[in-house]
Amino acid sequence: MPEPRRWWNSLRLRLTVGVSVLIAVLGLGMLVYIANVPYWAVTLHSPQPQTQVFIAPGGTSVSPPPANEPAAGIVVPGVSLREQANFWRYGLLGVAVMVAVGALAAYILVGYLLRSLESLRRTVSALSPDALPLRLPTFGREQEVQELTAAYNRFLRKVHHLLDAQRRFAADAAHELRSPLSTLRMQFGVLRHPESLTPAERQQTLSDMEAVLDGMVQTVESLLLLAQEPTPATWQDVRLADLVRTVLADVRPLAQSKGVALEADLAPEVVVRGEPRWLAVVVRNLLENAVRYNSAGGQVHVRLTAQGGQAVLRVSDTGWGIPEEEQPFIFQRFFRGEQARRVEGNGLGLALVEALVRHHGGRVSVQSTVGKGSVFTVTLPLQAAGV
């Protein structure tokens, strides 16, 4: 809960009051001290030994020798009541003046020092989310203010990062969903006049619509995953061999229908830390690509090992391979190879793989030769060997 905005919470006022109190305390202390020092310490040599000279705040006060003083030559300790009252009156007045002057000076000085803070405040409160600057300008030379500005800038960077991800998601989603939506609308339009269709055509249109919808769901899920920030809080120890085996079972029907053989060689005790769902997406995309961009009679081999503190997952295929000039682009969103256009897809698979592996602190790389096949290698930091 933030403090309510009250005038006495102002830093400027508090510093001013603080300085005033300090001056008052010091001034009074000084008076008390002076009032209690032994008389000889403040006695000045004087041509007339009977004469005592007090130094009071604000000036020199010379008091005449009292009438009832004892004989000359001896300085008598103690002063008369009247003189004491005078001392305190003038002393206190002096302290009051000092406090007033000090307070004013402090008020002005603190205001001056807080100027850069004030302009920082004004700049920050004028920020609007649709025109966020990349960084704030520098305010004043004060180190504290600069540190505050730097902290704001770090925050701004994070906000930009997040906003970018969200904007990208919105743009990508709009871009990617427009085509299937327009196809869907056309299909709906066709079904609006069912009398002009044969039952087989109606059936075909319905299953086409289903396929288009499935594709849209897939696209949205991929984009959402890409837009997400990593949340290691939900991560767990994942036994990669089990995960790969589950995904293999999912991909097997596709491989069988394409006439591609799937083989696996999985070290059982390789454990990484991560989100099982995401890691499954990584493995599935690599396996699907290896099967899809492959010809009948081809092979796909998955190998899982642990090497030097890293889990290494290698998916190799004897498929079409990727031309050298395409290789730099395959991890970009929406990139699809010239050959791959024959097959359905939207070019998000490897972008997802790359982003998810990076979130998990790992790396993915590719080696490929056209006509021979491709090898995708994912390395992830090992959590522990043997559980």
Place this chain on the structure above:
Amino acid sequence: MRILLVEDHAPLARALQLGLRQQGYTVDVAATLEDARYALSISSYDIVVLDLRLPDGHGFALCRWLRARDERLPILILTALDRPEDIIEGLDAGADDYVVKPVELPVLAARIRALLRRAAPNPQPVLEWRGLRLDPASRQAWLNGEPLHLTTRQFALLEYLMRHPGRVISAEELLEHIWGAEADPFTNTIRVHIHLLRRKLGDDPKHPRFIQTLPGAGYRFAPPEEESHA
């Protein structure tokens, strides 16, 4: 009117085919450039709707190939490629129109109508002759102000005839352009349809006002002894 749709994305191709068919067109689909070339060499079409990114090459190749063969056949490019360079190259390769996907079916149909109109001898948006009025955009017809109720095929037949007034059109041509691949060459489909159409138009074959039969040759809309003001 018969359309060749060259599109490799099967669900979209099927939706377009059915949608355009509901608008009265006959649509053949080719999924590759090779299929398209084959279809074009064995049958005649009124318009080609062409996707650019095809599994066996670029649609521009088909454009150039077609232009080298036949200079009239309208080509409408329908593609997701929306860069200015693509549009310029497409139109320069011989396309008559360039439509960027995604497209709404009514818009596509209107563009197809416009191209067909321009390619036909009679380029009027609404066809009129002797009190017979035909509006291909709204798919309505009137005879002396009275609405005519025509089936899709009858409408297409009448439109084709009215687009080519004064020309003798063979039954084969009508069959090819209106029935397309669905045509059965061994039936008297055309005779039956012309007969029904005449009945609705109140046309007497002996003294035709609209459709004249030229035995052995075909049919002719707007017989020449009358003045045509198309």
